[in-house]
Amino acid sequence: MATRIRPSSKRCAVIGGSGFLGRYLVEQLLDRGYSVSVFDIRQGYELPGVTFHLGDLCDKQALLAALQGVSLVFHCASPAPSCDDRALFHRVNVDGTRNVLQTCQEAGVQKVILTSSASVVYEGTDIKDGKEDLPYAKKPIDYYTETKIQQEKLVLEACDTQKGFLTVAIRPHGIFGPRDPQLVPILVDTAKRGKMKFIIGDGTNLVDFTFVENVAHGHILAAESLRPESPICGKAYHITNDEPVRFWDFMSQILVGLDYDPPKYRLPYRLVHVLAMLLWLLVLFLRPVLQLRPTFTPMRVALAGTHHYYSCTRAKEDLGYRPLVSLKDAITRTVNSYSHLRRVA
Numbered sequence: 001m002a003t004r005i006r007p008s009s010k011r012c013a014v015i016g017g018s019g020f021l022g023r024y025l026v027e028q029l030l031d032r033g034y035s036v037s038v039f040d041i042r043q044g045y046e047l048p049g050v051t052f053h054l055g056d057l058c059d060k061q062a063l064l065a066a067l068q069g070v071s072l073v074f075h076c077a078s079p080a081p082s083c084d085d086r087a088l089f090h091r092v093n094v095d096g097t098r099n100v101l102q103t104c105q106e107a108g109v110q111k112v113i114l115t116s117s118a119s120v121v122y123e124g125t126d127i128k129d130g131k132e133d134l135p136y137a138k139k140p141i142d143y144y145t146e147t148k149i150q151q152e153k154l155v156l157e158a159c160d161t162q163k164g165f166l167t168v169a170i171r172p173h174g175i176f177g178p179r180d181p182q183l184v185p186i187l188v189d190t191a192k193r194g195k196m197k198f199i200i201g202d203g204t205n206l207v208d209f210t211f212v213e214n215v216a217h218g219h220i221l222a223a224e225s226l227r228p229e230s231p232i233c234g235k236a237y238h239i240t241n242d243e244p245v246r247f248w249d250f251m252s253q254i255l256v257g258l259d260y261d262p263p264k265y266r267l268p269y270r271l272v273h274v275l276a277m278l279l280w281l282l283v284l285f286l287r288p289v290l291q292l293r294p295t296f297t298p299m300r301v302a303l304a305g306t307h308h309y310y311s312c313t314r315a316k317e318d319l320g321y322r323p324l325v326s327l328k329d330a331i332t333r334t335v336n337s338y339s340h341l342r343r344v345a
Protein backbone atom coordinates (compact mmCIF):
# COMPACT_ATOMS: atom_id res chain seq x y z
CA MET A 1 0.00 0.00 0.00
CA ALA A 2 1.29 3.49 -0.86
CA THR A 3 2.36 5.58 2.17
CA ARG A 4 0.28 8.68 2.71
CA ILE A 5 2.17 11.99 2.56
CA ARG A 6 1.33 14.27 5.54
CA PRO A 7 -0.89 17.12 4.39
CA SER A 8 0.62 20.58 4.63
CA SER A 9 -1.72 23.55 5.23
CA LYS A 10 -0.29 25.46 2.28
CA ARG A 11 -0.64 22.59 -0.21
CA CYS A 12 -3.85 22.74 -2.12
CA ALA A 13 -5.47 21.27 -5.21
CA VAL A 14 -7.85 22.96 -7.62
CA ILE A 15 -10.18 20.49 -9.34
CA GLY A 16 -11.21 22.22 -12.57
CA GLY A 17 -8.13 24.46 -12.28
CA SER A 18 -7.66 24.62 -16.07
CA GLY A 19 -10.99 26.40 -16.49
CA PHE A 20 -11.91 30.08 -16.47
CA LEU A 21 -12.46 30.59 -12.74
CA GLY A 22 -10.01 27.81 -11.79
CA ARG A 23 -7.06 29.56 -13.39
CA TYR A 24 -7.76 32.82 -11.52
CA LEU A 25 -7.97 30.82 -8.30
CA VAL A 26 -4.64 29.17 -9.05
CA GLU A 27 -2.99 32.53 -9.77
CA GLN A 28 -4.27 34.13 -6.54
CA LEU A 29 -3.26 31.07 -4.50
CA LEU A 30 0.28 31.21 -5.89
CA ASP A 31 0.44 34.94 -5.00
CA ARG A 32 -0.52 34.03 -1.44
CA GLY A 33 2.27 31.48 -1.14
CA TYR A 34 0.33 28.24 -1.64
CA SER A 35 1.76 25.35 -3.59
CA VAL A 36 -0.87 24.32 -6.10
CA SER A 37 -1.81 21.15 -7.97
CA VAL A 38 -4.42 21.27 -10.70
CA PHE A 39 -6.67 18.29 -11.41
CA ASP A 40 -8.60 18.61 -14.66
CA ILE A 41 -9.51 16.67 -17.80
CA ARG A 42 -7.31 19.03 -19.79
CA GLN A 43 -4.23 21.19 -19.27
CA GLY A 44 -5.33 24.72 -20.11
CA TYR A 45 -2.00 26.54 -19.64
CA GLU A 46 1.45 26.31 -18.05
CA LEU A 47 2.50 28.21 -14.95
CA PRO A 48 5.71 27.89 -12.92
CA GLY A 49 4.97 26.23 -9.58
CA VAL A 50 1.80 24.46 -10.73
CA THR A 51 1.68 20.68 -11.13
CA PHE A 52 -1.00 19.35 -13.48
CA HIS A 53 -2.71 15.98 -12.93
CA LEU A 54 -4.90 15.06 -15.87
CA GLY A 55 -7.95 12.86 -15.29
CA ASP A 56 -11.68 12.65 -14.79
CA LEU A 57 -12.88 13.57 -11.30
CA CYS A 58 -15.08 10.44 -11.40
CA ASP A 59 -11.89 8.34 -11.48
CA LYS A 60 -10.96 7.60 -7.86
CA GLN A 61 -7.42 6.34 -8.45
CA ALA A 62 -6.44 9.30 -10.62
CA LEU A 63 -7.83 11.74 -8.08
CA LEU A 64 -6.27 9.96 -5.10
CA ALA A 65 -2.83 10.25 -6.69
CA ALA A 66 -3.32 14.00 -7.20
CA LEU A 67 -4.45 14.63 -3.61
CA GLN A 68 -1.43 13.17 -1.81
CA GLY A 69 -0.14 15.65 0.79
CA VAL A 70 -2.93 18.12 0.05
CA SER A 71 -4.93 19.61 2.96
CA LEU A 72 -7.18 21.99 1.03
CA VAL A 73 -9.25 21.28 -2.11
CA PHE A 74 -11.17 23.72 -4.29
CA HIS A 75 -13.76 21.94 -6.46
CA CYS A 76 -14.76 24.16 -9.38
CA ALA A 77 -15.11 21.60 -12.19
CA SER A 78 -18.40 21.20 -14.04
CA PRO A 79 -19.59 20.57 -17.59
CA ALA A 80 -20.47 23.89 -19.27
CA PRO A 81 -24.06 25.03 -18.51
CA SER A 82 -24.79 25.21 -22.24
CA CYS A 83 -24.08 21.50 -22.90
CA ASP A 84 -27.63 20.32 -22.05
CA ASP A 85 -26.55 16.70 -21.45
CA ARG A 86 -28.46 15.45 -18.41
CA ALA A 87 -26.50 12.21 -18.04
CA LEU A 88 -23.15 14.05 -18.17
CA PHE A 89 -24.27 16.65 -15.60
CA HIS A 90 -25.40 13.86 -13.28
CA ARG A 91 -22.23 11.81 -13.74
CA VAL A 92 -19.85 14.73 -13.12
CA ASN A 93 -21.71 17.05 -10.73
CA VAL A 94 -23.45 14.44 -8.57
CA ASP A 95 -21.63 11.08 -8.79
CA GLY A 96 -18.31 12.82 -9.45
CA THR A 97 -18.71 15.13 -6.45
CA ARG A 98 -19.54 12.13 -4.25
CA ASN A 99 -16.28 10.61 -5.46
CA VAL A 100 -14.39 13.86 -4.75
CA LEU A 101 -15.68 13.89 -1.15
CA GLN A 102 -14.84 10.21 -0.50
CA THR A 103 -11.42 10.52 -2.09
CA CYS A 104 -10.63 13.70 -0.14
CA GLN A 105 -11.49 11.90 3.11
CA GLU A 106 -9.28 8.94 2.17
CA ALA A 107 -6.40 11.22 1.22
CA GLY A 108 -6.58 13.12 4.53
CA VAL A 109 -7.79 16.40 3.01
CA GLN A 110 -9.22 18.65 5.75
CA LYS A 111 -11.09 21.35 3.83
CA VAL A 112 -13.19 21.35 0.66
CA ILE A 113 -14.40 24.60 -0.95
CA LEU A 114 -17.11 23.99 -3.55
CA THR A 115 -17.96 26.42 -6.34
CA SER A 116 -21.73 26.18 -6.32
CA SER A 117 -24.00 28.74 -8.00
CA ALA A 118 -26.53 31.34 -6.89
CA SER A 119 -28.85 29.79 -9.48
CA VAL A 120 -29.59 26.90 -7.06
CA VAL A 121 -32.49 28.99 -5.73
CA TYR A 122 -33.62 30.52 -9.04
CA GLU A 123 -36.83 29.24 -10.69
CA GLY A 124 -37.24 31.83 -13.44
CA THR A 125 -39.08 34.43 -11.33
CA ASP A 126 -37.80 37.57 -9.60
CA ILE A 127 -35.22 37.30 -6.82
CA LYS A 128 -34.34 40.64 -5.22
CA ASP A 129 -31.49 40.80 -2.70
CA GLY A 130 -31.86 37.01 -2.18
CA LYS A 131 -30.29 35.63 1.00
CA GLU A 132 -28.71 32.20 1.41
CA ASP A 133 -31.70 30.91 3.38
CA LEU A 134 -33.97 30.93 0.31
CA PRO A 135 -35.12 27.33 -0.38
CA TYR A 136 -33.50 25.38 -3.20
CA ALA A 137 -35.43 25.67 -6.47
CA LYS A 138 -38.20 23.05 -6.62
CA LYS A 139 -38.30 23.43 -10.40
CA PRO A 140 -34.70 24.20 -11.42
CA ILE A 141 -34.44 26.00 -14.77
CA ASP A 142 -32.19 23.37 -16.41
CA TYR A 143 -30.23 20.13 -15.82
CA TYR A 144 -27.14 22.13 -14.90
CA THR A 145 -28.97 23.84 -12.00
CA GLU A 146 -30.71 20.60 -10.97
CA THR A 147 -27.33 18.91 -10.49
CA LYS A 148 -25.68 21.98 -8.91
CA ILE A 149 -28.38 21.75 -6.18
CA GLN A 150 -27.62 18.07 -5.54
CA GLN A 151 -23.89 18.78 -5.60
CA GLU A 152 -24.16 21.58 -3.05
CA LYS A 153 -26.29 19.45 -0.71
CA LEU A 154 -23.75 16.60 -0.86
CA VAL A 155 -20.83 18.89 -0.05
CA LEU A 156 -22.51 20.77 2.80
CA GLU A 157 -23.90 17.58 4.36
CA ALA A 158 -20.40 16.05 4.34
CA CYS A 159 -19.13 18.71 6.76
CA ASP A 160 -18.11 16.99 9.99
CA THR A 161 -16.31 19.11 12.57
CA GLN A 162 -15.80 16.07 14.87
CA LYS A 163 -13.86 14.26 12.16
CA GLY A 164 -12.06 17.45 11.10
CA PHE A 165 -13.54 17.34 7.57
CA LEU A 166 -14.75 20.87 6.82
CA THR A 167 -16.75 22.06 3.84
CA VAL A 168 -18.22 25.31 2.55
CA ALA A 169 -19.96 26.33 -0.70
CA ILE A 170 -19.45 29.56 -2.62
CA ARG A 171 -22.38 30.67 -4.76
CA PRO A 172 -21.22 33.12 -7.43
CA HIS A 173 -23.51 34.67 -10.00
CA GLY A 174 -22.77 35.76 -13.59
CA ILE A 175 -18.99 35.40 -13.52
CA PHE A 176 -17.24 37.48 -16.17
CA GLY A 177 -13.78 38.83 -16.98
CA PRO A 178 -10.86 38.43 -19.37
CA ARG A 179 -10.39 34.88 -20.74
CA ASP A 180 -14.06 33.93 -20.14
CA PRO A 181 -15.02 31.51 -22.92
CA GLN A 182 -18.76 32.07 -22.39
CA LEU A 183 -20.38 35.42 -21.64
CA VAL A 184 -18.61 37.89 -23.98
CA PRO A 185 -18.02 35.42 -26.85
CA ILE A 186 -21.67 34.26 -26.74
CA LEU A 187 -22.89 37.85 -26.57
CA VAL A 188 -20.75 38.98 -29.51
CA ASP A 189 -21.74 35.95 -31.54
CA THR A 190 -25.43 36.68 -30.83
CA ALA A 191 -24.93 40.32 -31.89
CA LYS A 192 -23.13 39.26 -35.08
CA ARG A 193 -26.11 37.06 -35.95
CA GLY A 194 -28.37 40.11 -35.57
CA LYS A 195 -30.17 38.68 -32.50
CA MET A 196 -29.30 41.40 -29.98
CA LYS A 197 -31.74 44.03 -31.22
CA PHE A 198 -34.52 43.59 -28.61
CA ILE A 199 -34.82 44.42 -24.93
CA ILE A 200 -37.07 41.88 -23.21
CA GLY A 201 -39.26 43.66 -20.65
CA ASP A 202 -38.90 47.29 -19.65
CA GLY A 203 -35.10 47.00 -19.30
CA THR A 204 -35.04 47.79 -15.57
CA ASN A 205 -34.51 44.27 -14.19
CA LEU A 206 -31.45 44.06 -11.94
CA VAL A 207 -28.95 41.21 -12.10
CA ASP A 208 -25.58 40.43 -10.47
CA PHE A 209 -22.55 40.12 -12.71
CA THR A 210 -19.44 39.26 -10.74
CA PHE A 211 -15.85 39.91 -11.75
CA VAL A 212 -13.88 36.68 -11.78
CA GLU A 213 -11.09 38.04 -9.51
CA ASN A 214 -13.69 38.84 -6.84
CA VAL A 215 -15.07 35.32 -7.08
CA ALA A 216 -11.60 33.78 -6.66
CA HIS A 217 -10.93 36.11 -3.71
CA GLY A 218 -14.18 34.98 -2.01
CA HIS A 219 -13.09 31.33 -2.35
CA ILE A 220 -9.72 31.98 -0.72
CA LEU A 221 -11.27 33.97 2.15
CA ALA A 222 -13.63 31.04 2.76
CA ALA A 223 -10.72 28.57 2.79
CA GLU A 224 -8.75 30.69 5.23
CA SER A 225 -11.77 31.24 7.56
CA LEU A 226 -12.72 27.55 7.60
CA ARG A 227 -11.79 26.08 11.01
CA PRO A 228 -13.66 23.56 13.21
CA GLU A 229 -14.95 26.33 15.50
CA SER A 230 -15.85 28.83 12.76
CA PRO A 231 -19.52 29.61 11.97
CA ILE A 232 -18.98 29.04 8.26
CA CYS A 233 -18.70 25.22 8.44
CA GLY A 234 -21.27 23.53 6.20
CA LYS A 235 -22.73 26.83 4.96
CA ALA A 236 -23.26 28.48 1.57
CA TYR A 237 -22.11 32.02 0.72
CA HIS A 238 -23.18 34.33 -2.10
CA ILE A 239 -20.21 36.08 -3.68
CA THR A 240 -21.20 38.93 -5.98
CA ASN A 241 -19.86 42.33 -6.99
CA ASP A 242 -22.42 43.80 -4.56
CA GLU A 243 -23.50 46.19 -7.33
CA PRO A 244 -26.60 44.78 -9.05
CA VAL A 245 -26.91 46.29 -12.50
CA ARG A 246 -29.68 46.48 -15.09
CA PHE A 247 -29.25 43.31 -17.20
CA TRP A 248 -29.66 45.23 -20.47
CA ASP A 249 -27.33 48.08 -19.39
CA PHE A 250 -24.60 45.54 -18.65
CA MET A 251 -25.06 43.81 -22.02
CA SER A 252 -25.17 47.18 -23.79
CA GLN A 253 -21.96 48.40 -22.12
CA ILE A 254 -20.09 45.31 -23.29
CA LEU A 255 -21.55 45.55 -26.80
CA VAL A 256 -20.92 49.28 -27.19
CA GLY A 257 -17.40 48.85 -25.75
CA LEU A 258 -16.74 46.41 -28.61
CA ASP A 259 -18.37 48.70 -31.22
CA TYR A 260 -21.63 46.74 -31.63
CA ASP A 261 -25.05 48.40 -31.49
CA PRO A 262 -26.90 48.04 -28.17
CA PRO A 263 -30.37 46.48 -28.21
CA LYS A 264 -33.03 49.20 -28.45
CA TYR A 265 -36.51 47.80 -29.35
CA ARG A 266 -38.63 46.84 -26.33
CA LEU A 267 -40.79 43.70 -26.20
CA PRO A 268 -43.27 42.91 -23.39
CA TYR A 269 -41.84 40.24 -21.10
CA ARG A 270 -45.00 38.15 -20.75
CA LEU A 271 -45.63 38.02 -24.48
CA VAL A 272 -42.04 36.95 -25.22
CA HIS A 273 -42.14 34.35 -22.46
CA VAL A 274 -45.36 32.81 -23.80
CA LEU A 275 -43.90 32.73 -27.33
CA ALA A 276 -40.76 31.01 -26.03
CA MET A 277 -42.90 28.43 -24.20
CA LEU A 278 -44.89 27.71 -27.37
CA LEU A 279 -41.68 27.33 -29.37
CA TRP A 280 -40.33 25.01 -26.68
CA LEU A 281 -43.47 22.83 -26.85
CA LEU A 282 -43.09 22.67 -30.63
CA VAL A 283 -39.46 21.60 -30.27
CA LEU A 284 -40.49 18.85 -27.81
CA PHE A 285 -43.26 17.70 -30.14
CA LEU A 286 -40.88 17.51 -33.11
CA ARG A 287 -38.04 15.89 -31.15
CA PRO A 288 -38.73 12.30 -32.37
CA VAL A 289 -38.25 13.43 -35.99
CA LEU A 290 -36.22 16.65 -35.80
CA GLN A 291 -33.57 17.77 -33.25
CA LEU A 292 -33.77 21.56 -32.89
CA ARG A 293 -31.81 23.73 -30.43
CA PRO A 294 -33.36 27.21 -30.55
CA THR A 295 -31.52 30.30 -29.20
CA PHE A 296 -34.88 31.62 -28.09
CA THR A 297 -35.79 29.54 -24.99
CA PRO A 298 -38.01 30.21 -21.92
CA MET A 299 -34.94 29.89 -19.70
CA ARG A 300 -33.04 32.57 -21.62
CA VAL A 301 -36.07 34.84 -21.69
CA ALA A 302 -36.38 34.50 -17.90
CA LEU A 303 -32.68 35.19 -17.36
CA ALA A 304 -32.90 38.30 -19.52
CA GLY A 305 -36.20 39.67 -18.20
CA THR A 306 -36.37 38.98 -14.43
CA HIS A 307 -34.56 40.38 -11.41
CA HIS A 308 -31.97 37.98 -10.03
CA TYR A 309 -29.59 39.58 -7.59
CA TYR A 310 -28.36 38.35 -4.25
CA SER A 311 -27.22 39.72 -0.90
CA CYS A 312 -23.60 39.04 0.01
CA THR A 313 -24.00 40.36 3.58
CA ARG A 314 -23.30 36.91 5.03
CA ALA A 315 -19.96 36.75 3.19
CA LYS A 316 -19.11 40.27 4.36
CA GLU A 317 -19.88 39.45 8.00
CA ASP A 318 -18.44 35.92 8.24
CA LEU A 319 -15.58 36.05 5.71
CA GLY A 320 -14.71 39.76 5.72
CA TYR A 321 -15.47 39.73 1.98
CA ARG A 322 -15.41 42.97 -0.03
CA PRO A 323 -15.19 42.99 -3.85
CA LEU A 324 -11.63 43.83 -4.89
CA VAL A 325 -12.59 45.26 -8.28
CA SER A 326 -15.57 47.58 -8.91
CA LEU A 327 -18.08 46.77 -11.65
CA LYS A 328 -16.99 49.81 -13.68
CA ASP A 329 -13.30 48.80 -13.65
CA ALA A 330 -14.23 45.17 -14.25
CA ILE A 331 -16.22 46.04 -17.39
CA THR A 332 -13.40 48.26 -18.71
CA ARG A 333 -10.78 45.56 -18.14
CA THR A 334 -13.02 42.92 -19.71
CA VAL A 335 -13.84 44.97 -22.81
CA ASN A 336 -10.15 45.87 -23.31
CA SER A 337 -9.17 42.21 -23.12
CA TYR A 338 -11.49 41.23 -25.98
CA SER A 339 -10.08 43.59 -28.63
CA HIS A 340 -9.93 40.59 -31.02
CA LEU A 341 -13.75 40.39 -30.88
CA ARG A 342 -14.18 44.09 -31.72
CA ARG A 343 -16.52 44.81 -34.65
CA VAL A 344 -14.65 45.41 -37.88
CA ALA A 345 -16.14 48.27 -39.92
Ligand SMILES: NC(=O)C1=CN([C@@H]2O[C@H](COP(=O)(O)OP(=O)(O)OC[C@H]3O[C@@H](n4cnc5c(N)ncnc54)[C@H](OP(=O)(O)O)[C@@H]3O)[C@@H](O)[C@H]2O)C=CC1
Nearest residue numbers: 016018019020021040041056057076077078115117174175
Ligand atom coordinates in the same frame (compact mmCIF):
# COMPACT_ATOMS: atom_id res chain seq x y z
N1 LIG B 1 -19.27 30.95 -15.25
C1 LIG B 1 -20.27 31.37 -14.47
O1 LIG B 1 -20.92 32.40 -14.72
C2 LIG B 1 -20.62 30.59 -13.24
C3 LIG B 1 -19.96 29.42 -12.91
N2 LIG B 1 -20.27 28.74 -11.74
C4 LIG B 1 -19.53 27.54 -11.39
O2 LIG B 1 -18.15 27.85 -11.36
C5 LIG B 1 -17.38 26.70 -11.68
C6 LIG B 1 -16.33 27.09 -12.70
O3 LIG B 1 -16.96 27.62 -13.84
P1 LIG B 1 -16.12 28.07 -15.11
O4 LIG B 1 -14.73 28.39 -14.70
O5 LIG B 1 -16.94 29.08 -15.79
O6 LIG B 1 -16.15 26.74 -15.96
P2 LIG B 1 -15.05 26.14 -16.97
O7 LIG B 1 -15.78 25.22 -17.89
O8 LIG B 1 -14.23 27.22 -17.57
O9 LIG B 1 -14.10 25.29 -15.99
C7 LIG B 1 -14.42 24.01 -15.52
C8 LIG B 1 -13.22 23.10 -15.72
O10 LIG B 1 -13.54 21.79 -15.23
C9 LIG B 1 -13.17 20.84 -16.24
N3 LIG B 1 -13.95 19.62 -16.10
C10 LIG B 1 -15.21 19.38 -16.60
N4 LIG B 1 -15.56 18.12 -16.32
C11 LIG B 1 -14.53 17.54 -15.65
C12 LIG B 1 -14.32 16.24 -15.11
N5 LIG B 1 -15.21 15.25 -15.23
N6 LIG B 1 -13.14 15.99 -14.47
C13 LIG B 1 -12.21 16.96 -14.36
N7 LIG B 1 -12.36 18.21 -14.87
C14 LIG B 1 -13.51 18.49 -15.49
C15 LIG B 1 -13.44 21.57 -17.53
O11 LIG B 1 -12.85 20.96 -18.66
P3 LIG B 1 -13.56 21.18 -20.09
O12 LIG B 1 -13.45 22.65 -20.38
O13 LIG B 1 -12.78 20.33 -21.02
O14 LIG B 1 -14.98 20.76 -19.92
C16 LIG B 1 -12.83 22.94 -17.21
O15 LIG B 1 -11.45 22.94 -17.37
C17 LIG B 1 -18.36 25.64 -12.15
O16 LIG B 1 -18.59 24.73 -11.09
C18 LIG B 1 -19.64 26.41 -12.42
O17 LIG B 1 -20.77 25.61 -12.15
C19 LIG B 1 -21.21 29.22 -10.90
C20 LIG B 1 -21.89 30.36 -11.17
C21 LIG B 1 -21.67 31.14 -12.37
Ligand SMILES: CC(C)CCC[C@@H](C)[C@H]1CC[C@H]2C3=C(CC[C@]12C)[C@@]1(C)CCC(=O)[C@@H](C)[C@@H]1CC3
Nearest residue numbers: 182183186187190195295296297300301303304
Ligand atom coordinates in the same frame (compact mmCIF):
# COMPACT_ATOMS: atom_id res chain seq x y z
C1 LIG C 1 -23.90 31.04 -20.46
C2 LIG C 1 -23.10 32.09 -19.85
C3 LIG C 1 -22.50 31.79 -18.54
C4 LIG C 1 -23.60 33.48 -19.87
C5 LIG C 1 -24.14 33.96 -21.18
C6 LIG C 1 -24.61 35.36 -20.98
C7 LIG C 1 -25.26 36.00 -22.16
C8 LIG C 1 -24.35 36.00 -23.33
C9 LIG C 1 -26.61 35.37 -22.41
C10 LIG C 1 -27.48 35.44 -21.13
C11 LIG C 1 -28.92 35.56 -21.58
C12 LIG C 1 -28.81 35.37 -23.09
C13 LIG C 1 -29.92 35.79 -23.96
C14 LIG C 1 -29.69 35.99 -25.30
C15 LIG C 1 -28.32 36.01 -25.83
C16 LIG C 1 -27.23 35.52 -24.90
C17 LIG C 1 -27.49 35.99 -23.49
C18 LIG C 1 -27.49 37.51 -23.41
C19 LIG C 1 -30.82 36.33 -26.24
C20 LIG C 1 -30.85 37.82 -26.39
C21 LIG C 1 -30.58 35.62 -27.59
C22 LIG C 1 -31.72 35.92 -28.53
C23 LIG C 1 -33.01 35.48 -27.95
O1 LIG C 1 -33.69 34.69 -28.51
C24 LIG C 1 -33.32 36.03 -26.59
C25 LIG C 1 -34.59 35.42 -26.05
C26 LIG C 1 -32.13 35.77 -25.66
C27 LIG C 1 -32.32 36.36 -24.27
C28 LIG C 1 -31.26 35.89 -23.33
